[in-house]
Each structure stands twice: as C-alpha cells, then as structure tokens.
Amino acid sequence: MELLESIPHSNEVNDLKKSFRVFIDTIIQYIEGYYNDRANFYKSISIFSEVNIDKIEWKDVECCIAFINNNNIDRDYLYNDFICIRSKFIELKSKCGSIHKQVQEFISSKLNLSKKDDITLNNEKPFNVECDIQADSDSEHEETDVRHHKEHNKHPSIRCDHLWAFLIHEENVPNLRNVLEFAFSIPASNAFCESIFSHMKFLWSNYRNKMKPELVGAELKVKVNSQLNCTEFYDYLLNNQDLLKQIRSSDKYTHVAKIPRRV
Template sequence: KTIDAPFSTTTNELNRLSAAEGALVFHGVKHSHSYLSQSCSIDMMKKCFPDSSIAKNITCDKTKTREIACNVLAPLFTNTIIRDLKNVSYFSISYDASTKGNAKMLPIVAQYFSTFGINHGIIEFIQQQHETADKLFFNIKYVLESNELKLEQLSSIGSDNTNVSIGQHHSVFVLFNQLVPGLIQGNCYCHICHNSVKHGNDHILFDIESAVLKIYAHFSRSSVRLEELSNYFDFIEQEQEVILQHIRLRWLSLLQSIERLIVVYPVIKSYFLNIAHRQCPKLLLEFFTSNKGECSLYFLKNVLIEVQEANLQSQRYYTTGVNLYSIITDLLRGLNNRLRDDYFGSKVMDLLEKIQHTTEVDDLKKSFRSFIQTVIQYIESYCQDRSLFYKSISIFSETDIETIEWKSIEYCTTYINTTNIDKDCLYNEFNHIRSKYVGIKDTFGGIYKQVQNFNSSNLVSTKQIDTTLDNVCDINVQNNCDTDNEEQDVKFHKEHKNHFIRCDQLWAYLLYDENVPNLRKLIEFAFSIPASNAFCEPIFSHMKFYGTIIETT
C-alpha cells in the first residue's frame, strides 16, 4: 500500500506524471511560450492522446505552470549552477540592465569552465531603482555572498561598456577591483564593433543609414505605395523582397538592410525616379542620382561584412577571452590590408572608374579611408592596453596541444595569484597532458571523434530507465546546449568541411579524471574571461513571461 493509495495512483505513476509536467514546462520556458499558451497546449494534448493515462491526468493551468517554473525548475537549475561555481577556482560575472517602469531589471550571469567545457548560468535576477555604481556593486556583491561564493574566485566583471560599469574613477569594476586586485575588466566586443562603425559613419559623404530608414518608412506607411512597387517587380519579373528596417541601437544591423536594398536596388531606384518630383524625398532623390550615394552603399556592404563576422564570432556561446585575440587581430589585419591596398570592393572600384571628375573620386576615397581608420582606432582604443593579456591566454584556443610551449604557459601564470600555483607541479602537469594528447590524437578514430564521443557521454550518462522529475531535470540541465545560440553554432559547424573541435571541449576531455590541479586552475581562469555580453542581453526577451524578480536594496 502506497502513501497515495487514496488517489488511486501508484508512486511510480505519480513520478512519471510529475516528470512529464516538469519536462513540458521546461520546454515551454526554453522556447519562450507564455503560461497561457502552455495551458492551452496541455488541453490539446488531452484531446489528442485520450488513451494515455499521463496525458489524461496532467493538470498544468497557468498558475501551476508558473509555480513549476519558478519554484521547482528555477531553484534546481540555480542550485546546479551554484554547486558548479563552488567547485571551480575561477568564474566571471556579467550583467546587463533594462528599464521597466521606473526600475532597472538586472540579470547576474556567471561564466565558468565546467567538466564538459564552457558554461553560463543565471545566478539571480534582481530589481533596483537606480543604476548607480554603488547600488550595482552592492547588489552583485550581495548575490555572491548570499550564495556563499568567494570573491577570490572572481576573475572578471563583464558588462556593456557603460561608464557606470567600467569607468576609470568610480565604477562597478573599480569598486570590485579594490576588493579583488588583478581583476580583469570584461568589455563587450560586440558593442565595440557596433560603435566603431557608428563612429566611422561620420566620415561617409552620404548618410546611408538615413536613406535606408527613409526608404523603409516610405513603404511601411502606405499599402498603395507597396502596390505600386509590386507592379515594378512584376514588370521586370523579379520576386518582390521586403525592405528591412534598420535598428539604430544595433548599428551593424544596417548590413542586412543594405544587402536587401542592393538586391532590389534597380527596382527601388526606378520607382523613386519615376514618381512625381515633389513626392520623392529630397534625400532619396540625391541618393539615387548622385555618385556618392551608390558608391557609399556598396562600400559599406563590402566593409561591414568583415566587422559583422567578428561581431558574430564574439557572440557565440562558447567564445571566451581565449578566442578574442585571434578574432580582433584578424579583423584589424583585414582592415589594415584594405588601407594598404586602397581597396574598397570591386563594385566600388568599378563605380569610381566611371566618375569623370578626379576631385570627386579623391573625396570618396578619402572618406572611405577615414571610415576604416576610425573603425581601427576605435577598436584599438579598447584593445591596446589588454592585448598582451589576451594574447597570453589565447594559447588555450590552440587545438594542436603539441605546439604549445612551456614558456607560454609560464607567462600566462603572471596574470593570476601565483600563490595558488605550484610552478614545478604545473610544469609536470602540462607535460603530462601534452604527452597524453600526443599519444591519443591519432587513435580511436582521431581526436575529433574522441571529443565528440566524450560530449555525447555527457548526455547519455544522465539518462535512467526509471524516469523521475529529478532525472528529467538533470538531463535538461546537462543538455543545456540545446539553446538557440548553440543550434546556430551546430549549423555553423556543419557548413565547414573540416572537423571543428571546440577548444574548451578539447581541454575538458584532456583534463577529465586527471589529477592536474594547477593546470586546471590556469585553464579555469582563462576560459572564465568573457568576450562579450552576448549571453546577458537576450535574457530580457526570455524573461518576458517567466521569472521572479527579487528586489535587493
């Protein structure tokens, strides 16, 4: 006789029912479904699967769904993150703020090197009235201490580059650096890339951003104009494409708007040049009739691709400070090559050759050079002081461990508290891991296959025959790579012919079950340094329907 006999349900059935409800709620939260939507889905499942005892007995209305999300799953996932953080030597904290009413909403996110590679997790989601350095410092410090996390474990503070966060005199970073000497300032290089081209745009002779916004606004406000435009597409037998709106807060989104505009450029140009003269906005008339408009359009399309590629690389889930040096160096090298070769794209060069006035050509080339120089100078202003540090930890981005030299490892130790490192032991541990890599890299189908199987075992090892709510949650926690960010990463890997090995997963595989505490500390430090604030920013859209805001004042 079971404790739930009065309900005519066995303990095993109750566990399976609870597991199903928990899994469904987790799935809904992960994909940002509202509680009302999840409740509706449950009602549909009952009708679709009338023979299923689990589907028949599931009761997940709006209130219960919220309780499961906030009081069952959220504490479990948070405790898992906290437990992991207590078992590592270093982690970093990142945060971002969003205004809701007269209050600031603030997620506190940790980045650390786990048993199976890079991991991120939300420690807390707080609300405060004022976004001052003192308030932010106090609240973040309170969150760490309330979860029994040591400040000595803190390797870096990451943010979105505001003065409140990283100012030189009185900022969150300065206040934490007083408590934790040697703290690394974590800048968001996605914001840096965005802002660099925003500053560079001041040197372009024609304001392409305003032209793109003007074209979008012209058609978005009138269905009659859209109908007239569709006639132009029909006439030349081209499929109509929607003009994309540029988002001012994300300047590099201009690239997508430009690429779409170029696809339909002949049609759009014909449309505006054929409408009544007074009905065509003056800015667009100049854009479609001047040389500088078309040249600037194709120049930005050609150059922004390089900056956007660096931006997208910085946004990847697994990109950390160890990858940053190569990303930024490659970007700056490519931009400097353009300056050296005076090359602005084949289409631009063709357009420049057709311009009869040499003065106009010289002015356009000068503006293009100024744009590139401004982008380079802006990025270098953030990189120069930290280039040696990022170069030193970039050795851990190398997937051919055999090529890493001891002197590089030794130099990397200068950036952490040397009292925590036994250099003699570190030397022996490094040589042991390097020898291990040399011995296994060509066995068992190669190192790529071994790392792949190692990551697969992370998922399989948690699955049990007797499924309970705890088991389902454990599987979901450890399978947290099933996010939108990592789905994009998987797509990226599939597009490359050669096998791609993530450096963090390679090191996790080599260190697994190895007694190398000194080398592990160094690797945990390096991989805890953030490359951007990209993980924090999407949190607000996911928190639209979920989460309990805890006010800390």
C-alpha cells in the first residue's frame, strides 16, 4: 500500500495492479500445469512412503510400474516379490507389535556405527533437545514446540527407506528392488526440507534470537546427523583427540580479521 500511495498518477497505479495480477495468474497457471501433468506419477510413487506396508495393495504397485520403463521388471515375479515382503512385514508386526527397534539396529549395523554412535533405541532424547529446552519458555507457541519435540522422541517414527531396506535385506526380490530403487531416487515430497525448517524454528526461538545464522546452521547439522545425548556426546569428544585438537586450535578464527590490542 505504501508503494501505491507514493505513485502520483492513478494510471500508473492501475497499470501496476494489472501487471501484478498478470504475474500472479501466470505463476498459478504454471504451477497447476506442472502438477496436473505429473500428479498421477507422484501419487503412484508416494505409496512407498507408507510405513504400514500391509495397507499397500498390488493395484497400487501396478500404477507405479506403469511409469517405469525398465525391461528387467517382470510383473509376475514382481507380484511374488511384493507378496513375499508384505507377508514378512505382517508376520514381524504380529510377533513384535512394532519393528522400530529392529529397523534401527539394522541401519546402525549397516552404517558400521559403534555403540556410542548408535541411533537412539531406548526413547532417549537427542542431546541438543535435552540441553536446550528451557522450562520457562516465553510464549505458549514455544512451549507447544517443546512438547511436540518431546512427544516425537517418546514415539520415534520409522523412515520409509530404512524400513524397505530392512525388509528386502537378504531377500531374493530383484524386481521389487528395482522398483524401490527407482521410487526412492525421486523425492515424492518436500517433507524432509520442511522438517529442517521445523527444527530451525525450534532452535532459533525468541529467547535465542541473538544467534547468528552460522551457529544455527551448525546446530542443525549436529541435530540432523546425530542422535547422541549429552553424556554420549561428551564421551565421544573426550575419545576423539583429533577433534579436541581442532576445537582448541585457533584455525577456526583465521577468517576473522584480528583487531590489534591497545596497551
């Protein structure tokens, strides 16, 4: 409104409004056209983001492979592969109730993580949440964020790609493996990016508003790539002499201009 009020001639104001409407309409048409052309494709591959695999039906898989141009995929054998993995999931779920722990242990072993570097398996809080949460948040919104993160850590979710990797491990399902490799090579949503923004909002709150972007970025990297609690992270640092040496060094300050001290 301030921009429009600063324009002296009404004709220029009308032209500006008209051009802005054309600009918005063009963007909307582009987005709708892009989505409509690819809606069925993205909808078809999104079935593999479902962690309750017993809800996936064969017709859903058929819709997905309709977009895959791969002569190595045999539909009959793919059906057998899918039924095999689906039955395996149902059996494990009926025996254990939840296979979250098994999936996490499998991923940890494949990443060659030590016990200290292991992904949290006992509903422990990530160290940066445990250290940074303050009981006296200065707004109800921040308190809601804190409760959300606490509940998330009490009831951890399974990443769909980790779940599929666990289920097809050492299974002779080459056709299903090809389909999964295709599906997970294309992001079906921007959920991961949105989760980063959620973490950033939690870290960069009103009572920590003096943090610089570099510090926020560093904390996000630690949070996303580590699940150690405070004690485990402390022990990890003590046992890593190279990292301690870098922390004590002044190399990290070389990019900052040094101001001579006045005596």
